[in-house]
Amino acid sequence: MKDTKPLPPLPSVARDSMADQVYRHLRDGVMAGRFAPGQRLTIRGLAEALGSSPMPVREALRRLQAEGAFEFSDTARLSVVQLSGAQLRDVRDARVALEGLLAERAASRMTGVDDAEITQLYDRLQAAADALDVPGYLSANFAFHRRIYEIAQAPIILGAVENFWVLIGPCFVLVAPDATHLRRSMDAHRRILDALMHRDGPAARAAVTDDIMQAANCLSRVIDKPEKARSVAAPKRRRRDVSA
């Protein structure tokens, strides 16, 4: 009769409002390169695609606006942020500084359990690279780096780093699956893995730096060059928002 008390201690699954779900969904989508730079979206359109009312979408978008993923134009129109070449270099430099810090710290805190997990994520990354699966590669790449940085036990810094990932996510829709780039990238990842296994902080920092620099070089080749590839950002007419 009075077993109404033993219930409260249940995990409570950390509170997951609809706005939170929409937020994570959109954020993951941005980081996985499912939105093109400059792409126009609408609150109502996203709400319909996600099967919710506009309200949770509004709140999720405000968060993503703060993170720099989306922007509201002067005329209050919603669009995916489009980074310039200079801004892309800023992100690169900031990433080198912050992720280098995290990589170095992670190397000194690695344990045997971490070795196994990191290696497993590395294998998944390799598989995505072999399959030339860009979205899959992006997800696996971020998962690989995130797991490493989590070992550094600096959630605040990791949060800032993830914000930068959100910024560069859309840029990757402009780059086609390039075997050469993927191979070079995997080379850097291999060096990151080795450095971590040897608990070599400076080497881990150097490898992460190379990885970031190389990704930036790859992106700089397609940014600030309004040649083609714009077909992705502006599909002529009917720019109905994506369902992703």
Place this chain on the structure above:
Amino acid sequence: MKDTKPLPPLPSVARDSMADQVYRHLRDGVMAGRFAPGQRLTIRGLAEALGSSPMPVREALRRLQAEGAFEFSDTARLSVVQLSGAQLRDVRDARVALEGLLAERAASRMTGVDDAEITQLYDRLQAAADALDVPGYLSANFAFHRRIYEIAQAPIILGAVENFWVLIGPCFVLVAPDATHLRRSMDAHRRILDALMHRDGPAARAAVTDDIMQAANCLSRVIDKPEKARSVAAPKRRRRDVSA
């Protein structure tokens, strides 16, 4: 009769919605240390204090949640984020990395016009320090650093740095006006100023690093020590939200 066209070109003041105003107001308040760590707030209370409906406040809070200034607990209760000692050290390290980068870059891009502006902001900072005016000092301090970093022309990185400032803002309500600390801080600021005037990047980075490290030391003395000072965060009863 057809003078409806010549109007559009008006400045349009860059679109300033009520949600934007509330956002800036709260953000400035947090950075100026007008909110205590852990302080409980309510959407309706803030809306009433700011003379708006709950709607703009909700959207502003979502942005500030993304920046880490406020948080919604498991039970969806709103409060000012309270950084632990470890998190404070993370912010310190990230600031050293990012602000050092910006300071070094600023030193190489300084012009005579910048010299005058920075000097002027330095004088304002000195005045606030002499008056032992903590809120005024905080505002002047951030304005001084922001102006310097703007010269580095890396808005993306500056945005990330300002996010860190938002995080440490509330901590400063716990620290009383300390003449010793303020004097030491002004010493670092003096060195920053000198380095910039001599266009000495490495020296500017070193001075900024010292400034950040010293501020962190100051804060670490009052964080993670639940002695008193909690009277500010929890005014016994009636924790009606502030009007600031």
Place this chain on the structure above:
DNA sequence: GGCACCAATTTGTGATCACATATCTAGAAT
């Protein structure tokens, strides 16, 4: 006196509506 229990209030969340403005679509004039 302390503690458990229940009613009243508070509060975040989601939904819906009204409105102003921007954008789009058609139609007409040249």
Place this chain on the structure above:
DNA sequence: ATTCTAGATATGTGATCACAAATTGGTGCC
């Protein structure tokens, strides 16, 4: 055929309401 214009539609913003969960305040029981 092109361009300009006016009607129609689309869209972000702000306000209000309903609701469920949580907090609070008081009451009585041990």
